[in-house]
Amino acid sequence: MSLRLRFRNAALLGAALAILSATTSAAGEWREFTSIDGRTLTAKVVAVRGDVATLELRNGRQYALEFEKLSEADREWLSNWEEDDMSPTGEPDSADGDSSPEGPLHKRLYPRNMEEIREGLDEILKRPVPDGIDSRAGEAINHLNAYRFLSGVSSDVVGDAEMNEQAKQAAEACDRHGSLSHDLGHFTDICNLDGQANVTKSVRGYINDPGENNREERGHRRWCLNPPMGKAGFGGGTKFSAMACMDGSGGGRMRDSWGYPGKGLYPISYLHGDGWSLYLTEAAPEKSKLEIEVFKLFARPESPFTWADKNPGTPIEVVYIGTYANAINFEPRISGKGIYWVRIRGGGVREQYLVELF
Numbered sequence: 001m002s003l004r005l006r007f008r009n010a011a012l013l014g015a016a017l018a019i020l021s022a023t024t025s026a027a028g029e030w031r032e033f034t035s036i037d038g039r040t041l042t043a044k045v046v047a048v049r050g051d052v053a054t055l056e057l058r059n060g061r062q063y064a065l066e067f068e069k070l071s072e073a074d075r076e077w078l079s080n081w082e083e084d085d086m087s088p089t090g091e092p093d094s095a096d097g098d099s100s101p102e103g104p105l106h107k108r109l110y111p112r113n114m115e116e117i118r119e120g121l122d123e124i125l126k127r128p129v130p131d132g133i134d135s136r137a138g139e140a141i142n143h144l145n146a147y148r149f150l151s152g153v154s155s156d157v158v159g160d161a162e163m164n165e166q167a168k169q170a171a172e173a174c175d176r177h178g179s180l181s182h183d184l185g186h187f188t189d190i191c192n193l194d195g196q197a198n199v200t201k202s203v204r205g206y207i208n209d210p211g212e213n214n215r216e217e218r219g220h221r222r223w224c225l226n227p228p229m230g231k232a233g234f235g236g237g238t239k240f241s242a243m244a245c246m247d248g249s250g251g252g253r254m255r256d257s258w259g260y261p262g263k264g265l266y267p268i269s270y271l272h273g274d275g276w277s278l279y280l281t282e283a284a285p286e287k288s289k290l291e292i293e294v295f296k297l298f299a300r301p302e303s304p305f306t307w308a309d310k311n312p313g314t315p316i317e318v319v320y321i322g323t324y325a326n327a328i329n330f331e332p333r334i335s336g337k338g339i340y341w342v343r344i345r346g347g348g349v350r351e352q353y354l355v356e357l358f
Helices: 010-021 072-079 114-125 135-151 161-177 199-208 219-224
Strands: 031-034 040-049 052-056 062-066 191-194 231-236 241-244 258-260 264-266 276-279 291-297 314-316 318-324 327-332 338-346 349-357
Touching: 031 072, 114 135, 135 199, 135 219, 135 231, 135 258, 161 191, 161 231, 161 241, 191 199, 191 219, 199 219, 199 231, 199 241, 219 276, 276 338, 291 318, 291 327, 327 338
Parallel strands: 264 349
Antiparallel strands: 031 040, 040 052, 052 062, 191 241, 231 241, 258 276, 276 327, 291 314, 291 338, 318 327, 338 349
16 A cells, blocks of 8 residues: 555545545544545644645554645644654654664664764764875865765775875876866876865765766766775865775675665765666666666655555656666656655666655
8 A cells, every 4th residue: 555645636635535534533632634625534643744744544544645635724733733752653752772863763774873874974074184194185085984874885995195196196187188087197097087176075076976978877976985995095186186996905895785875864965966876786787677766755664665565655757767887877856855765676686775865
């Protein structure tokens, strides 16, 4: 059963409310809601996300209703509704060690809770710069590790003086050339290159990896989130900067896929551009063999959806798919913060996972 039932017009909404009302009865914390055509429904509010309210019936079923389908009085009441001591799943916060400040999380769907993410980012971004490493390059390494941490790969990459020098030479070669090119020698063929001199800000550029020429592969991002990376170098010129990134000294190996944005909770301030990526432990199939679906949910699922759940939420249009090496890159037209369910299958791939942007 879908978590969300969409009503295309007032008549359908009214009919649905009438049917559902017959299975419920007013009691305790329940409220009677009225549709714009006068039909009523007794239900309990589970969550309010933007202009959509998730309502729960006595039989446990949940339905997401847009404010615009309800009476003006109900819209005003919902606008002032607060969750109080309830988690986004509608359940009271648990006091045990497996729950986050905002309520219990299913570990398979949410590898980290909110507190773990905040503490992890704080520790990474405050790491001191090692002796012999340029302070700007050290700051860039910390930012790189922050993105890696959020994507679920090793966040222990260290700055390397020799690689910093390689990156500096590559950036200066681009300065002399007047544009970015990987064919200038001076280590330009082993570096990510960016059109700004600030090496810390360049990390965001590599992760975003914008432009029609990068759309299919998003190779700069792939190098940044490469699990075996153990060290990297950053260097800037007067107009351009570079990241020496082709390293496998870390020895990190993944047993499962990882992604950008990472699975589970993900701060939206670390999401740039419109491209998402899923990285496999094996080569990705041809894009023509893939089917990618993204759904927006209006409540946290209590457990992972199965493939038998045909429509977990509101479908989100995916406007582009590309593959390169082990990467599947796609562009869902998301609408900002929210809970998204991703399904990717075809060509031997069968993956589904949740991303909650907060």
